[in-house]
Amino acid sequence: MSDPLDDVFAALADPTRRTILAMLLEDDMAVTDVAEPFEMSLAAISKHLAILTRAGLISQEKRGRVKWCKLEPDALRGASVWMQGFGQFEPVNLDAFERFLESEFNTAPGDHSPEA
Amino acid sequence: MSDPLDDVFAALADPTRRTILAMLLEDDMAVTDVAEPFEMSLAAISKHLAILTRAGLISQEKRGRVKWCKLEPDALRGASVWMQGFGQFEPVNLDAFERFLESEFNTAPGDHSPEA
DNA sequence: ACGATCGTCAACCATTTGGTTGAATATGCT
DNA sequence: AGCATATTCAACCAAATGGTTGACGATCGT
Known part of the structure; x- marks a missing residue:
C-alpha cells in the first residue's frame, strides 16, 4: 500500500x-x-543500516559473526527515474539513458574504480 | 549547518x-x-507546500488573494547529481546529459505536453 | 460596508524518528 | 569451557512529522 x-x-x-x-x-x-x-552508538548505526536495507539501498549478508553491508545502487533507479520526470525532461527512456551512460563513460557494468 | x-x-x-x-x-x-x-484539510496542504518551498522545490507568489505555486525543477539537480554518484555511473556530466535529453525528445524548454 | 473566499496561524494530538543505554544472542578464539 | 567480539533487541526519551480544528488577516465582488 x-x-x-x-x-x-x-x-x-x-x-x-x-x-x-x-x-x-x-x-x-x-x-x-x-x-x-x-x-x-553502534546500535544507532545498526538502525540506520536497517532503514537502508528496508529501502533496498543496501543488502546485508552475515558471514560468520560479521554482517557485511553491500551497496545496492539499483534501488536508486526508481527514484532517479521519478526525479527525471521533472525539469524540462519528459518521462525518461531508461534504455536510451543507459546507452547514453555507456557511450559517455565507456564503463563496464560494476566496474567502478574507487578513487581512494 | x-x-x-x-x-x-x-x-x-x-x-x-x-x-x-x-x-x-x-x-x-x-x-x-x-x-x-x-x-x-487545506491547512495540511498549506504545510506541505511550505515544506516544498523550504526545500526549494516550488516557489509561491501571491497575486491578489491567490497564492500561485510554481514548480522549481532546478532544485532537483543537486539531489539528482548526488544520486548519480552511485550505480555504476561515475560523477555525471550534466551538460552531456541535457544534450542527450534534447536529442532524445527534441523538446523545446518548457514545452511539456500533459498526457491527461 | 458586507459577506464570501484564500490562505495561514496556533494549539493540539498521535505517531514516527533518531538517539541513548543495558541486556541478550551468536559466533570465533584459545 | 570460557572469554572476547559482532550485532541486535528492548525499553526508554526528546524532538520532529503529519494531521486536525477554529480563529484570524487579506482580498475580492457587490
Missing part, C-alpha cells in the same frame, strides 16, 4: 545514511567498521 | 508532496486548487 519511493527518499533524507552509502561506494563493510567514524 | 539535500529528500519522501509536484508539472496552481483532489 505504500510506495517504495517513500522508503528510498526517506532513507536518503538523513545525512548519516547518505554518508554511509558513500562509504559503501568504496567497498563492502562490516557493521562495526561502518560505525567507526561516527560519533554515535 | 544542515545539508540542503536533507530538505530536498525529506520533502520527496512524502507521497502527498510527490503528487503535488506531479500536479505542478502540468501547470502552476493556486493553493486551494492544489488541495482540492486531496482528502485532507
Whole structure:
C-alpha cells in the first residue's frame, strides 16, 4: 500500500545514511567498521543500516559473526527515474539513458574504480 | 549547518508532496486548487507546500488573494547529481546529459505536453 | 460596508524518528 | 569451557512529522 519511493527518499533524507552509502561506494563493510567514524552508538548505526536495507539501498549478508553491508545502487533507479520526470525532461527512456551512460563513460557494468 | 539535500529528500519522501509536484508539472496552481483532489484539510496542504518551498522545490507568489505555486525543477539537480554518484555511473556530466535529453525528445524548454 | 473566499496561524494530538543505554544472542578464539 | 567480539533487541526519551480544528488577516465582488 505504500510506495517504495517513500522508503528510498526517506532513507536518503538523513545525512548519516547518505554518508554511509558513500562509504559503501568504496567497498563492502562490516557493521562495526561502518560505525567507526561516527560519533554515535553502534546500535544507532545498526538502525540506520536497517532503514537502508528496508529501502533496498543496501543488502546485508552475515558471514560468520560479521554482517557485511553491500551497496545496492539499483534501488536508486526508481527514484532517479521519478526525479527525471521533472525539469524540462519528459518521462525518461531508461534504455536510451543507459546507452547514453555507456557511450559517455565507456564503463563496464560494476566496474567502478574507487578513487581512494 | 544542515545539508540542503536533507530538505530536498525529506520533502520527496512524502507521497502527498510527490503528487503535488506531479500536479505542478502540468501547470502552476493556486493553493486551494492544489488541495482540492486531496482528502485532507487545506491547512495540511498549506504545510506541505511550505515544506516544498523550504526545500526549494516550488516557489509561491501571491497575486491578489491567490497564492500561485510554481514548480522549481532546478532544485532537483543537486539531489539528482548526488544520486548519480552511485550505480555504476561515475560523477555525471550534466551538460552531456541535457544534450542527450534534447536529442532524445527534441523538446523545446518548457514545452511539456500533459498526457491527461 | 458586507459577506464570501484564500490562505495561514496556533494549539493540539498521535505517531514516527533518531538517539541513548543495558541486556541478550551468536559466533570465533584459545 | 570460557572469554572476547559482532550485532541486535528492548525499553526508554526528546524532538520532529503529519494531521486536525477554529480563529484570524487579506482580498475580492457587490
